[in-house]
Amino acid sequence: MQTAALPETEVLAQRARTALERCGLARLPEPVGAAGTARTPITGQNLFPLEHDTPESVGRVVGTAQDTFASTWRDTPAPERGQLVRRFGELLREHKADLAELVTIEVGKIRSEALGEVQEMIDICEFALGLSRQLYGRTMPSERPGHRLMETWHPLGVVGVISAFNFPVAVWSWNTCVALVCGNTVVWKPSELTPLTALGCHALLQRAAEDVGAPADVHRLVLGDAQVGQALVEDERVELLSATGSTAMGRTVAPKVAARMGRCLLELGGNNAAVVTPSADLDLAARGSVFAAAGTAGQRCTTLRRLIVHEDVVDQLVERVVDAYGQLRERIGDPYQEETLVGPLVAERAHSAMRSALEQAEAEGGRILVGGARCLEKEAADAYYVEPAVVRMPEQTDVVRQETFAPILYVLTYRTFDEAVRLHNDVPQGLSSAVFTQDQAEAERFLAASGSDCGIVNVNIGTSGAEIGGAFGGEKDTGGGRESGSDAWRSYMRRATNTVNYGGELPLAQGVRFL
Ligand code: NAD
Secondary structure (H helix, E strand, C coil), rough: CCCCCCCCCHHHHHHHHHHHHHHHHCCCCCCCCCEEEEECCCEEEEEEEECCCHHHHHHEEEHHHHHHHHHHHHHHHHHHHHHHHHHEEEEEEEHHHHHHHHHHHHHCCCHHHHHHHHHHHHHHHHHHHHHHHCCCEEECCCCCCCCEEEEEECCCCCEEECCCCCCCHHHHHHHHHHHHHCCEEEEEEECCHHHHHHHHHHHHHHHHHHHHCCCCHHHEEECCCCHHHHHHHHCCCCEEEEEEECHHHHHHHHHHHHHCCCCEECCCCCCCEEEEECCCCCHHHHCCCCCCCCHHHHHCCCCEEEEEECCCCCCHHHHHHHHHHEEEEEEEECCCCCCEEEEECHHHHHHHHHHHHHHHHHCCCEEECCCCCCEEECCCCCCEECCEEEEECCCCCCCHCCCCCEEEEEEEEEECCHHHHHHCEEEEEEEEEEEEEECCCHHHHHHHHHHCCEEEECCCCCCCCCCCCCCCCEEECCCCCEEEECCCHHHHHHHHEEEEEEECCCCCCCCCCCC
């Protein structure tokens, strides 16, 4: 644990104001109606009050976004739409440090991770710009002479984006940059824990729109809690709802969108595991595991939560991991300090979830090998800093099968590779997975259809830290959605199949004769 004093809340509030001003937000939306607050987990205190939206104001915002879609944006050529994300990417480069500042203040991410998150936004802007000239449809041979058969992709309309606190800018940008290039307009409801970061992003995107002559209402921001999100969920004009957050949130949201025949893209909780086999490079496995498990204070959807280790190497691996965790203990604290590796948990609820998971793990036969204690309580009574924990479990019990959004790494052992894969897949979630092995056959078995059942399957690299080039998302309780790179753009468009008769005759398909 670090002894350096934590920054004062007032200082953080001033830093946040400065960053927002630099992004182009002259004035914060001060509360006149529904009141919310901006807060920092670094001290656990409120920064300043903010105006929140209401279901009525959300309705008005969706109306404006829909008008803009219908009147201009859907018919703007895609490469021209690409110019908006090109300019946005330029502004992000210019204001990378400002947005990273807001991410650190609101989420408590250490500087390099906050900067890394903004870098992901820059990367997706580049990807989306290229995509604006590649929204390919296929042409296939028609069975009828003098006919052409092809597919065209069209935008959907208003895309609602509901985002989680832990990736307050990257996940929104994956959705928004791709959705905009595809010709949709976007209404964003960020986490109630990260309104400032959202205001900074929105201000930059508004500037980009102005600079390239795009309508300001291609993107609208609504602030508030689940109730405000609910208004987006229930609005029939929101053609696609992309929701990132807990599985519990997805379970509430998905049936409501389905009931109105809307589309849903769900990015929900994970319970990610790495299998470590006897042939693995144990130094590599230990390093990969420690970053994946303790980075971002265990608050990534792809955080490593289960280590499934062959019984012949478990003691050697655990020794390395516990040793690294011992070093981490000295590097918990103020995320602004260069040497800090573990910042705060986002809020009290995360700490109480961690406490009760550790108690349950012990009751289920687990042994805490390192960590778990709260730190810096005297320096900041309202903030929640914790030592990342490693817990050896006798088997995959109930607590191991659930996602606790905090830095707890459960260690399990196996004898046969089949058993490892069975254990790996025997959880409700299916986001990210890894195998550490030097045995090619084992690596291939993990990647095969009967191997890992996750959306992300890695070899000799941890579960976290995806790149934007691939499609991101997971199976089972993780919700099945895919975002970001590859062909994830298709979720933001509708497909039209076109048959064109240029032959002058009217042959019917399948040889049918009529008149
Ligand atoms: P959360 O579910 O508490 O909230 C997420 C968002 O949903 C917030 O904006 C919240 O206001 C909104 N919301 C909650 N209930 C709602 C409802 N009934 N209707 C409409 N909106 C509602 O999640 P969190 O604590 O912010 O984030 C952590 C969770 O998100 C973890 O489970 C993590 O694994 C998951 N996550 C998943 C991914 C992914 O890509 N799979 C990425 C980041 C986070």
